[in-house]
Amino acid sequence: MYNQLERILFSKEQLEKRVKELGATLSNDYKDKNPLLICILKGSTLFYADLVRAMDIHLNFDFMAVSSYGAETRSSGEVKMIKDLDCSIADRHVIIVEDIVDTGFTLKYLTKLLCARKPASLKICTLLNKPSRREVDLTPDYVGFEVGNHFVVGYGLDYDEKFRNLPEIGVLKEEVYK
Numbered sequence: 450m451y452n453q454l455e456r457i458l459f460s461k462e463q464l465e466k467r468v469k470e471l472g473a474t475l476s477n478d479y480k481d482k483n484p485l486l487i488c489i490l491k492g493s494t495l496f497y498a499d500l501v502r503a504m505d506i507h508l509n510f511d512f513m514a515v516s517s518y519g520a521e522t523r524s525s526g527e528v529k530m531i532k533d534l535d536c537s538i539a540d541r542h543v544i545i546v547e548d549i550v551d552t553g554f555t556l557k558y559l560t561k562l563l564c565a566r567k568p569a570s571l572k573i574c575t576l577l578n579k580p581s582r583r584e585v586d587l588t589p590d591y592v593g594f595e596v597g598n599h600f601v602v603g604y605g606l607d608y609d610e611k612f613r614n615l616p617e618i619g620v621l622k623e624e625v626y627k
Contacts, residue, residue: 450612454602454619459594461616464576464604467593468496471574472503474591475544483507484542486574489559490514490532491613492548495605496576496593500546511536517555528558543568548605549577549596553587560587577601577618600626 459467475484483506488497490512501508514531543563550556556573563571574591581598600623602608603615608626612619 450615451619453612453622453625455599455622457617457619458596458599458601459604459618464593464617465499468499468576469503471591471593472500472505475500475574476504476506479508479542479544480506482542483509484544485509485511485536485538486544486546487534487563488512489545489547489555492605492607493546493576495613496548497546500574509536513559515555515559517552517558528555538563538566538568540567540569542570543572544591545571545573547573547575547589549579549601550575550587550589551579551582553583553585556589557585557587576604577606 486501486508488494488510491514501510511534512532513534515528516531517528545556545559547556560571572590575589576593577596578589578592579596579598599620600608601618602612602621603618605613606618607613608621
């Protein structure tokens with residue numbers, strides 16, 4: 450797998466350190482609020498698992514699966530709901546945990562959908578933010594790292610369901626996905 454990467458962008462150690470920092474920040478911001486953290490499947494699973502373990506407050510889990518990519522490398526702009534929440538979010542403090550904010554289409558759709566369910570608050574925590582590709586007005590509230598316009602894989606992020614299990618985040622060689 451590593452021979453298909455151009456370079457490592459974030460090492461395992463860098464990811465661990467930053468996720469612990471995010472966990473501490475969220476713990477402080479949501480102390481005594483029992484937030485509901487929503488993992489956006491599948492890409493966020495590794496980040497989510499590490500993030501919730503880095504938090505030292507009471508919290509609840511739920512999961513959603515949506516897609517705007519399919520097997521493509523670019524967002525189609527159309528979001529497909531694959532799995533909805535199992536619980537009500539009315540009057541709850543909700544944090545959407547996402548792997549990467551790219552064009553913003555998926556999260557714009559999700560925030561609109563979830564806001565209609567009347568949460569007490571709704572925030573976005575993303576491991577990676579790619580503002581250079583944003584096509585909608587959306588700014589995450591908590592960001593692990595800013596990234597340039599690279600196709601990144603690893604630590605849950607994939608290309609065609611591959612590379613998710615890499616413990617670091619790397620830039621995929623263009624010839625792999627072109």
